[in-house]
Amino acid sequence: MWEARLSSFWRAVFAEFFGTMFYVFFGLGASLRWIVGPSNVLQVALAFGLVAATMVQSLGHVSGAHINPAVTMAFLLGSQLSLFRAVFYVVAQVLGGLAGAAVLYGVTPPALRGNLALNKVMGSCKAVWKCF
DSSP: OGGGGOHHHHHHHHHHHHHHHHHHHHHHHHHSOOSSSOOOHHHHHHHHHHHHHHHHHHHHHHHOOOOSHHHHHHHHHTTSSOHHHHHHHHHHHHHHHHHHHHHHHHHSOHHHHTTTTOOOOOTTOSSGGGOO
């Protein structure tokens, strides 16, 4: 509880919020179909990887740049993080993910919104290996 009085604690919580927000915004933004044609898996993979690397490089010294509740839970289970800090990190990450998706939804033109890069099951495929 004493951590809540430190400005470094709140700086770390906000860093997790903004890091997750940028990660979701740029990662999902890269996975949208901005042009007609097949989706480029390499583009999406590079976007997620480069955004994660950028967030770790820019926020790692502030909060550890977990950017993901699963990473935060791993640090908690490994006794590298207090329960109090882990709860605030997870809440900040969830809210950051929602904020990133909301900002992406707001800046995406209505014609492109559709399903926001969700995968769809092809109706004519009976077996997965026959669809490709």
